[in-house]
Amino acid sequence: MIPDPLRILCVGDGSPGHEKQTLAMAEAFGRISSVELRWLRVPQGRAFDFYSRMAALTFPVFPFFRNAVLKKTGWEDKDFSPHLIMAAGSHTHGSLLVLAKYYKARTLICMTPDFLVQRQVDLVLSPLHDGKKAGPGLLHTLGPPCRRPAPSLRNNDQGLILVGGVDASSHIWDTKILIRQMEDLLERKTIMRWQVGSSPRTPAETEEALSLLAEKYDRLSFTPFAKAAPGWVESAYARSAEAWITGDSMSMVYEALTAGCRVGVLPVRWVKINSKFQRSLDYLHEKGWVLYPGEEAAGEIPRLDEATRAAEEAVKRWWKKD
Structure with a gap:
């Protein structure tokens, strides 16, 4: 059964496009269960990116690296133990993996990561055009997960x-x-x-x-x-x-x-x-x-909602919600 509330930690890199995808997924889970949400934004720079990935690889053999990464990110809310950690953008992946191992949390990444990261996360949302093979840890999506707009008069x-x-x-x-x-x-x-x-x-x-x-x-x-x-x-x-x-x-x-x-x-x-x-x-x-230019719609086009579809699939895989 899905936790209630579902505690979600979103790891951000400051990119509006990346963080919109992660937020879209958090909101989609919020349509299934009550959610407690926290954000952590990682430091910029290749040095931290490399360091955090090394910490993930050596966890738990060298806890010094793990603790240094947690300190460097400024993550202070240690008592907030997430059930799920999500991110988008390669710069977030090392921190996500360290935090996931620290909290023993589920992980979800938007956009296809490199092979080593993909093997270590629970679910990757991979755009269909990337041409990756679907499997237990990879779900095809039509493009990135997007936020639902607020109701409005069109x-x-x-x-x-x-x-x-x-x-x-x-x-x-x-x-x-x-x-x-x-x-x-x-x-x-x-x-x-x-x-x-x-x-x-x-x-x-x-x-x-x-x-x-x-x-x-x-x-x-x-x-x-x-x-x-x-x-x-x-x-x-x-x-x-x-x-x-x-x-x-x-x-x-x-x-x-x-x-x-x-x-x-x-x-x-x-x-x-x-x-x-x-x-x-x-x-x-x-x-x-x-x-395409010169064409007219033949009828109503069904609304796309890949974020909700992906969240429902994740819940079914992890928490067996009917």
Whole structure:
């Protein structure tokens, strides 16, 4: 039977994207059982990363390393004995393993870790596009676990466009092509009003072009990432019937699906011909989850909720809840 309350310790690395995944899982467990939640954020730097992994490998032979890691993290709440420790991001893995052995707790990691870490945790949530084999300790998910938005009145005339940006290792960014795609969208969907948001990766020239586009179309407003209030994108998901997202922003595609939006993808050119991200998008497209430019949704798209599905599967595996 699942503990009540379920004590969860989330290990964070300061990355908003990573910590949103961990928080999504904590909230999903909270929909199954009452939860007591604590956060621990690990120090930055490769030295601590290496040191914490060594402490995990030598536990309990050299307790000095273990105790040093616990001290370095600043973890003071020793009386909070978690049933479950969760994390996302490779920088958290060493600390998670040390804490799990210290407390004899269950462990869950979002995103596929390296092989050595994977062998030591109870459950890995591995995006399907990573191509890893499912098994007792690895559960496939459609993208990362995402938070459910707060209930809101959705406006059928409201649309959202989210723009990614430069990442030379994965794709070729082209502002002119993006603007052309957006103009085509605006000309096809003449009755909709659009909010546009950028990201930390969006180049200055792209943001300038988006500002000019907003001047050209009075039913389009642009909020640069630097000026967006906390929670802006989550509120926009909740209000929007439709969201179009550049193909490089995979996490936002899954966030919008989880929020219940109809989702379209504005394609980018990938560096690798057989990009795992494009394979993931093509899988979603084949299943009817996302649209490509020029397409219209044939009917209602079921809401994605991978965090809840993963939490229910973990409970079934560990605590045999009916």
